[in-house]
Amino acid sequence: MLVITVLNLKGGSSKTTSAAFIAHAMHESGLKVLAVDADGENESLLQWGSLGEWxxxxxxxxxxNLHRQLPGIANGKYDAVVIDTPPMKEQRSIVLSAARLATHVVCPMAPTPIEYNRLPAVRQLLVDVADLRDGDAPAFAVLFTRTVSNAASTEVYREMVAEDGDYVLKPTIGRLERYSQAFGMPIENALNSAYGDAVIELLDLDVQKEIA
Ligand SMILES: Nc1ncnc2c1ncn2[C@@H]1O[C@H](COP(=O)(O)OP(=O)(O)OP(=O)(O)O)[C@@H](O)[C@H]1O
Ligand SMILES: [Mg+2]
Structure with missing residues (x-):
């Protein structure tokens, strides 16, 4: 079973939007999906799922203790679980738990100085996760969101993140009305969006990892 955990230290970094579109892209690709809202304060994913009749x-x-509770609910029933998490400054233990059972961790962030500045804390969380998993870390990728087309900053930050040793998925999610107005609505054609391309690349990453 695939477990995609969407996390970032920072509030308002497109975690919920990314979890919503990634879950739909996986559903549209034929996988049996369960979405999990681990942000008890906002419950945005839960509300969106109900309002949008997902x-x-x-x-x-x-x-x-999500990593203990979730397998009992999901194992054998779903192909993929997508977990939306709270900003980890407030709820680090929940985010850590959601990453402990992940096959893949996705960190959505805008290619901007303020969001780049928060990446080391995400990296530290992944080090802690690997320790808890006896060195077996989940596949990790950064996903640039709220990008502006043709802005040079996107490629500059891609190189900076790469130099730090992390991978940035090739597709980027533009700063678009489609996403800013999406909350509470049904989601269609996610697989044909940049999120679909990102999911395909993310799962390919795993294949490459297995071959290596
Ligand atoms: N690609 C995008 N283009 C335009 N607006 C976006 C995009 N992605 C997210 N947003 C908007 O940015 C805001 C924050 O997004 P979102 O709620 O997904 O972030 P979050 O990380 O889940 O926030 P929180 O930490 O509060 O849970 C929302 O208003 C959302 O509509
Ligand atoms: Mg959120």
Whole structure:
């Protein structure tokens, strides 16, 4: 079972939007999806799933032992679980738990100085996760969101993140009305969007990892 955990230290970094579109892209690709809202304060994913009448279940599970509770609910019933997390400054234990059972961790961020500045804390969390998993870290990728087309900054930050040793998915999510106005609505054609391309690349990453 694939477990995609969407996390970032920073509030308002497109975690919920990314979790929503990634879950839909996976659903549209034929996978049986469960979406999990681990942000108990906002419950945005839970609300969005209900308002938007999503075609797969969304459950609330904002607990620091998610890695123990979720397998009992999801194992054998779903192909893929997508977890939306709270900003980890407030709820680090929940985010850590959501990353502990991940096959893939995605960190959405804008290619801007303020968001780049927060990446070391994400990296530290992944080091802690690897320790808790006896060195077996989940695949990790940064996803640039809220990008402006043709802005030079996107490629500059891609190189900076690469130099720091992290991978940035090739597709980037533009700063678009499609996403800023999406909350509470049904989501269609996610697989044909940049999020679909990002999911395909993300899962390919795993294939490459297995070959290596
Ligand atoms: N690609 C995008 N283009 C334009 N607006 C976007 C995009 N992605 C997200 N947004 C907007 O940015 C804001 C923050 O997004 P979102 O709620 O997904 O972030 P979050 O990381 O889940 O926030 P929180 O930490 O509060 O849970 C929202 O208003 C959302 O609509
Ligand atoms: Mg959110």
């Amino acid at each position: 075609p797969f279940p969304v459950i609330g599970m904002a607990v620091p």
